[in-house]
Amino acid sequence: MCTSETFQALETFETRYDDIVVASYPKCGSNWILHIVSELIFAVSKKKYEYPEFPVLECGDSEKYQRMEDFPSPRILATHLHYDKLPGSIFKNKAKILVIFRNPKDTAVSFFHFHNDVPDIPSYGSWDEFFRQFMKGQVSWGSYFDFAINWNKHLDDDNVKFILYEDLKEHLAAGIKQIAEFLGFFLTGEQIQAISVQSTFQAMRAKSQNTHGAVGPFLFRKGEVGDWKNVLSQTQSQEMDEKFKECLAGTSLGAKLKYESYCQG
Numbered sequence: 001m002c003t004s005e006t007f008q009a010l011e012t013f014e015t016r017y018d019d020i021v022v023a024s025y026p027k028c029g030s031n032w033i034l035h036i037v038s039e040l041i042f043a044v045s046k047k048k049y050e051y052p053e054f055p056v057l058e059c060g061d062s063e064k065y066q067r068m069e070d071f072p073s074p075r076i077l078a079t080h081l082h083y084d085k086l087p088g089s090i091f092k093n094k095a096k097i098l099v100i101f102r103n104p105k106d107t108a109v110s111f112f113h114f115h116n117d118v119p120d121i122p123s124y125g126s127w128d129e130f131f132r133q134f135m136k137g138q139v140s141w142g143s144y145f146d147f148a149i150n151w152n153k154h155l156d157d158d159n160v161k162f163i164l165y166e167d168l169k170e171h172l173a174a175g176i177k178q179i180a181e182f183l184g185f186f187l188t189g190e191q192i193q194a195i196s197v198q199s200t201f202q203a204m205r206a207k208s209q210n211t212h213g214a215v216g217p218f219l220f221r222k223g224e225v226g227d228w229k230n231v232l233s234q235t236q237s238q239e240m241d242e243k244f245k246e247c248l249a250g251t252s253l254g255a256k257l258k259y260e261s262y263c264q265g
């Protein structure tokens with residue numbers, strides 16, 4: 001899905017100031033945010049946002065970026081690349097970036113299921129095997145913890161908005177309102193409420209085959225906070241706690257993730 005030619009072409013990709021970038025580690029809810037942003041665009045422009053290309057920036061052929069030059073603004077660009085691998089024009093041209101994080105235990109469980117449920121991508125022999133690879137960062141798009149460390153110093157930068165999956169789940173309408181404000185979109189309370197109703201997990205899963213094809217029901221799998229408790233052994237849970245401490249304890253992102261609420265107990 002990501003060839004070296006594509007990566008090379010990506011280095012010179014010209015971002016626009018009005019591009020909207022959705023940056024996340026895999027399985028942290030990027031399709032959720034993409035849906036919310038496209039609904040916001042629809043609410044303010046009355047034009048349905050179409051994704052003429054697969055929305056993950058780094059996936060596809062190397063000609064993709066040329067074709068994207070013809071797309072009307074605003075373009076929505078999703079990426080799972082680490083901060084230091086993003087094309088420089090995102091920062092130079094001051095595109096707005098929504099960064100979504102989810103706690104690592106649920107992220108790992110979601111990632112494992114995606115690999116093992118979707119027929120066309122490689123599967124793992126067992127959860128234990130996946131967990132070992134995840135902890136070593138030897139999974140697609142690399143280490144969750146490296147991704148987090150890379151973003152930690154940039155979450156309060158201009159043009160960056162941090163979103164926590166778990167907060168959005170608990171306060172969906174409030175989260176959508178914040179995203180709209182960050183993007184400079186002015187919507188009424190009723191419009192926000194209407195988008196919120198269409199953006200619940202149940203609503204998105206129900207339409208997933210239409211919106212995402214056969215992969216839809218695997219992508220919109222469970223949408224819960226705390227599913228990790230059904231999967232991680234006590235030893236694995238402690239290993240993750242140690243890794244979190246080592247990498248993120250005392251950092252700004254470490255606090256933003258509310259690890260104690262969502263990953264312990």
Ligand SMILES: Nc1ncnc2c1ncn2[C@@H]1O[C@H](COP(=O)(O)OS(=O)(=O)O)[C@@H](OP(=O)(O)O)[C@H]1O
Binds near residue numbers: 025026114
């Ligand atoms: N509306 C809504 N509410 C709550 N949760 C949601 C929603 N939409 C997507 N999801 C959950 O997000 C997980 C998929 O993350 P991504 O979209 O980032 O996946 S991917 O990396 O782009 O493949 C995946 O998590 P799991 O269900 O735990 O596997 C999705 O179910």
